[in-house]
Amino acid sequence: MKAIKFALGVLSLSVVCASVWAQNVKITPLGSHPGELCDRDRATIFEDPTGVRILYDAGQTVMGGNDPRLGTVHAVLLSHAHGDHMGDRKIAALNMGACDKPETISAAPHSTTAEIAAAKNSALVMIASTSAFLAKKVENIRGKPTGACAMDGITIAAVQAAPCVASLHMGGTRIIKAAGAERGVEITSVFASHDSRVSRDLLTEAQQKSVAPDNLNVSLDPPTGYVVKFTNGLRVYMSGDTGVHSEMQTIIRGLHKPNLVLMNLGLAATLPEAAAFAINELVRPNAVIVSHVNEAATSGGVLRPNTYTKAFIDQVKGRPVFLAISGRILEFDGSATCMAGGC
Ligand SMILES: [Zn+2]
Ligand SMILES: [Zn+2]
Numbered sequence: 001m002k003a004i005k006f007a008l009g010v011l012s013l014s015v016v017c018a019s020v021w022a023q024n025v026k027i028t029p030l031g032s033h034p035g036e037l038c039d040r041d042r043a044t045i046f047e048d049p050t051g052v053r054i055l056y057d058a059g060q061t062v063m064g065g066n067d068p069r070l071g072t073v074h075a076v077l078l079s080h081a082h083g084d085h086m087g088d089r090k091i092a093a094l095n096m097g098a099c100d101k102p103e104t105i106s107a108a109p110h111s112t113t114a115e116i117a118a119a120k121n122s123a124l125v126m127i128a129s130t131s132a133f134l135a136k137k138v139e140n141i142r143g144k145p146t147g148a149c150a151m152d153g154i155t156i157a158a159v160q161a162a163p164c165v166a167s168l169h170m171g172g173t174r175i176i177k178a179a180g181a182e183r184g185v186e187i188t189s190v191f192a193s194h195d196s197r198v199s200r201d202l203l204t205e206a207q208q209k210s211v212a213p214d215n216l217n218v219s220l221d222p223p224t225g226y227v228v229k230f231t232n233g234l235r236v237y238m239s240g241d242t243g244v245h246s247e248m249q250t251i252i253r254g255l256h257k258p259n260l261v262l263m264n265l266g267l268a269a270t271l272p273e274a275a276a277f278a279i280n281e282l283v284r285p286n287a288v289i290v291s292h293v294n295e296a297a298t299s300g301g302v303l304r305p306n307t308y309t310k311a312f313i314d315q316v317k318g319r320p321v322f323l324a325i326s327g328r329i330l331e332f333d334g335s336a337t338c339m340a341g342g343c
Contacts, residue, residue, distance in 0.1 A: 003011065003033045023049050023232045024339050027262075029291060030069050032061040032091055032102035037297040037309070039100045041326060042085060044262065044291065045070070047229045051331035052158050052234075054260070055122070056226070056238055058112040060104050064121025065112075069327070073120040074158040074194045075166070075176045076115055076153040077184075079221035079240030081130055083199030085217060087112025099296035099330030110137045117163045118142055123149045123156050125174050125187050128167040129220040133167045133198065141268075164247075168170055170222055171251075186229040191240035191250055193225040196267060221277045227256040233334025241292065244274045246280035261335035262324075264292035265312055272308050276312040276315035286336040288316060291324035301325060 023283035025048055028030045031041030042059035055070065056077045062070065079085055079140055090112045097103030097208060114137035117124055123147075124131040124138075135146035142163070149164035156166050156177040168189055177184030197217040200208050211217060225240040248252050252282035254260065265271065265275055279288055290297075290309060297309035304310070313321045322330055322342060331340040 016209060016275065024071065024333055025049065025230045025232060025234045025236075027289065027330045027332065029324035029328070030062055030067070030098070031215045031324070033095050033099050033199075034327040035301045035325060036103060036299070037146045037293060037323045037325055039168070039215055039294055039296055040084060040102050040104070041324060042264075042292050044213055045073075046228065046230070046236070048178075048182050048185045049186075049232050050178040050180050050183070052176050052181075052185045053141075053184065054153075054176070054228065055116060057085045057240075058087045058116055060087055060107075060112065060113050061091055061102065062116070063092065064090050064107060065115040066253065067116075070116060070120065073116060073122045074160075075125045075187070076113060076120075076122045077157075077226055077228075077238070078124075078126045078130055078134070078185065079225060079238065080194060080196040080198070080294050081133070081198045081220040082241065083201070085241070086130075086134075086199065086202065087115075088199035088201045088302055090115075093272075099299070099341045106201060109204075110141055113203055114138050115140060115259060121160045121163050123160060123164050123166040123174075123176065125166045125168065125221070127189060127222060127224055128169060131167040133220055137202075138163050147186070158184075170224060178224070181231065183231045184232060188227045188229075188256065189224040190227055190237070190256070191247045192223045192225045192240040193245045194243070196220045198222040205257045225252075227252065228335075229256075234260060234336055236260045236262060239264050240264060241269050243269050244278045244282070247283075249280050253283050260289070260332060261287075261330050262289045262291060263267065263312075265290060265308060266292050266294050267308065272312035272315060275312050276317075279316050286339060287319055287323040287332070289324050289330065298323060298325065
């Protein structure tokens with residue numbers, strides 16, 4: 001009898017735990033080297049408790065549409081067109097080359113973003129010029145036009161029969177909703193201080209010939225960040241590549257109130273001191289994930305000394321900073337408390 005009671009106790013405890021865990025958002029970085037945070041790593045999968053799965057900035061550290069780590073991808077977000085985000089190159093396999101210089105192969109003419117959207121029937125939720133450019137690439141892959149996603153107001157069903165375009169303008173919002181769910185995941189584009197040139201490798205030959213003599217580029221401005229509001233209350237600001245700007249305080253913190261920031265480092269745009277200022281003084285979230293570090297930030301999964309990433313972490317005060325370790329699933333509750341995966 002005691003054994004049965006104990007078993008029932010364990011069962012009810014596990015049911016309670018499962019329902020608590022089910023309220024977490026799962027965040028999985030997809031980098032070049034599992035267990036590390038490496039130079040080119042940007043790609044991140046977000047999974048809402050309702051099952052909606054979002055890929056943010058596919059970049060160069062995925063194997064294209066066939067990468068077994070991707071799983072279902074309902075929506076693809078892209079902050080800007082730079083090759084390290086749109087994915088002008090890709091990895092052929094995991095652990096190729098060194099963490100500070102991963103080996104990649106060309107993803108031209110399509111890009112990893114287009115390959116994945118085509119393979120997964122994803123909605124392209126991004127600024128209009130960028131989604132139009134990628135829609136054409138998806139069309140080239142599939143041999144069929146890429147239409148607009150069917151929308152009910154600003155809401156798109158998570159599961160689509162074909163890849164589709166759900167473009168927005170700066171400040172615009174789209175909602176991705178799972179069938180039967182009460183609420184959807186709300187995606188808003190926000191300002192980023194950067195540019196959005198396309199890698200020339202991804203242009204048609206005619207376009208390459210037209211811009212190369214003057215050393216010009218084709219730009220798909222404006223670049224953006226995103227604020228994504230998940231159904232458990234987690235509100236994630238994905239900075240994109242950006243210098244520090246005042247909208248981090250006025251619009252992003254003031255209006256959207258993110259409690260978690262996925263912060264891009266990168267010396268061309270943001271020194272560690274500036275990135276830490278953005279966190280400490282402007283956005284002031286409960287927690288931070290650091291990615292886009294442009295260096296081998298870890299060795300054996302441990303933060304390396306004398307890195308810009310460590311300098312950033314050392315300057316962030318009063319809140320935890322988590323490394324975007326490839327393949328490690330971080331789980332956050334609605335208030336951005338880390339519940340599993342390296343807390
Ligand atoms: Zn960039
Ligand atoms: Zn970048």
